[in-house]
Amino acid sequence: MNSETYQRRYTVPSLKNAMATVAGRIVGVHEACAAVPKIGSRDFDQLVDSIKEHGLLRPIEIDSDRRLIDGRSRLQACVVAKVPIGEKDIVVTEADPVAIARSNNSRRHLTKDQKAMEAERLLRHEEALAAQRKAEGGKKGRQSKQRSPGTDSVPSEAVPKKRQPRAKDKVAAATGVSREKLTVAAKVRKADPKIAEMVEQGDLTLEDAAKKTGVVPKKRIKPSIVKPVTQDARNKPAKSKLTATPFPWQDEFTEITDTPDGLRTLRCPHATFYIHKTEAITGVVMPDADGWWWYAGTEEDQGNVSLREQAEKCLLECLSANANGKR
Numbered sequence: 076m077n078s079e080t081y082q083r084r085y086t087v088p089s090l091k092n093a094m095a096t097v098a099g100r101i102v103g104v105h106e107a108c109a110a111v112p113k114i115g116s117r118d119f120d121q122l123v124d125s126i127k128e129h130g131l132l133r134p135i136e137i138d139s140d141r142r143l144i145d146g147r148s149r150l151q152a153c154v155v156a157k158v159p160i161g162e163k164d165i166v167v168t169e170a171d172p173v174a175i176a177r178s179n180n181s182r183r184h185l186t187k188d189q190k191a192m193e194a195e196r197l198l199r200h201e202e203a204l205a206a207q208r209k210a211e212g213g214k215k216g217r218q219s220k221q222r223s224p225g226t227d228s229v230p231s232e233a234v235p236k237k238r239q240p241r242a243k244d245k246v247a248a249a250t251g252v253s254r255e256k257l258t259v260a261a262k263v264r265k266a267d268p269k270i271a272e273m274v275e276q277g278d279l280t281l282e283d284a285a286k287k288t289g290v291v292p293k294k295r296i297k298p299s300i301v302k303p304v305t306q307d308a309r310n311k312p313a314k315s316k317l318t319a320t321p322f323p324w325q326d327e328f329t330e331i332t333d334t335p336d337g338l339r340t341l342r343c344p345h346a347t348f349y350i351h352k353t354e355a356i357t358g359v360v361m362p363d364a365d366g367w368w369w370y371a372g373t374e375e376d377q378g379n380v381s382l383r384e385q386a387e388k389c390l391l392e393c394l395s396a397n398a399n400g401k402r
Contacts, residue, residue: 083116085123085155093151094143100165101135101150103142107172110196111179112189112275114148122148126156135160136168136175144168145175188281192274194252195260201242244344256281262290338394347387349394356394360386371397 094101114122125132131153135146143150145168153160168175185193247254259281264271266288273279285291332340337352349358358371363379367386370377371393380386 081117084120087113087119088151088154090143090147090151093154096154097150097160097165099141101137101141101143103140104147105138105142105144105172106200107176108143108145108147110193110200111147111176112185112193113272115277119148119152122152123155126152126158130158131160131164134164134166136166136170138172139167139169144170144172145179186277186280188274189277190250191252191256191260191281192264192271194246194250194257195264197250198242198246198257198261201246205242241344259285259290263288266290347383349390356397358390358394360390369393 090104113119126149131149133146133149135150136144138144150160180193243254243257246252247257252260260271260274263274263281263284267284270279270284270287274281274284279287330340330342332342334340337354338356339350339352341348341350345362347360349356351357358369358376360367360369360383362368362383366379366381367383368377368379369386369390371390376393376397378386378389380389
């Protein structure tokens with residue numbers, strides 16, 4: 076519902092103030108519940124009217140830690156309607172909070188922009204967990220260094236673990252919201268939380284919110300047509316280094332880049348692959364324990380650097396040298 080065509084009749088109290096009215100029976104909000112978008116202005120007004128007339132028909136659910144699982148809007152509507160919440164109106168449930176959140180989402184006709192804001196909430200939660208894991212890993216690493224010298228065995232904490240997917244990739248894959256839209260949603264919330272809340276409630280589109288906050292989405296580069304390499308061109312030595320040119324195709328997770336030299340680059344979230352269309356030239360860049368490892372086919376043509384861009388640059392320089400016959 077557009078804010079110009081519907082004016083809310085009731086002001087939604089903050090969840091903190093609403094929880095304060097139940098005398099400590101609710102002390103927090105489960106992250107799954109917090110990730111569910113708030114209902115729209117019209118729906119909230121109708122909920123207040125219903126509670127005024129019929130009372131609270133469905134109890135508010137919490138977990139054993141007294142965290143809110145379901146009933147956020149009902150709790151806030153009771154405060155507005157000035158309907159007291161009795162002992163039996165708050166119940167402890169052992170149901171899966173994530174399952175309840177999914178059920179709530181399925182009952183609501185969420186727009187794509189609302190789903191994007193919901194995914195952005197999940198992204199912040201995943202990023203917080205990732206930061207916590209990183210801090211715990213750093214602490215274990217420091218503890219392992221303090222072990223007495225001369226020990227032949229390697230502590231289990233020091234063994235490099237498989238790199239976890241990045242939070243944005245994980246949330247994008249789980250929710251179906253593109254990385255690009257997640258980025259815009261995060262920037263809008265950071266720029267103006269109130270405008271982000273309007274998108275959550277369906278009162279504003281994400282595009283309009285981006286304009287209001289000055290957030291400019293990253294523009295996609297138009298596809299370019301790469302001409303096939305002729306036989307004459309194959310016989311001519313390369314005159315310049317192999318460098319990336321505007322890519323002819325991409326989606327949210329993959330970029331395919333062609334160069335006039337015949338090199339094709341496929342860049343994924345966690346690896347970059349290089350292959351020549353006609354020559355035996357291949358390479359790969361992949362995450363390593365402490366950085367990025369690049370490999371161009373031999374023991375001499377490989378290395379490890381801290382940044383992915385550095386690894387790609389080193390590999391391209393190596394491939395260029397091989398193509399020019401300098402190695």
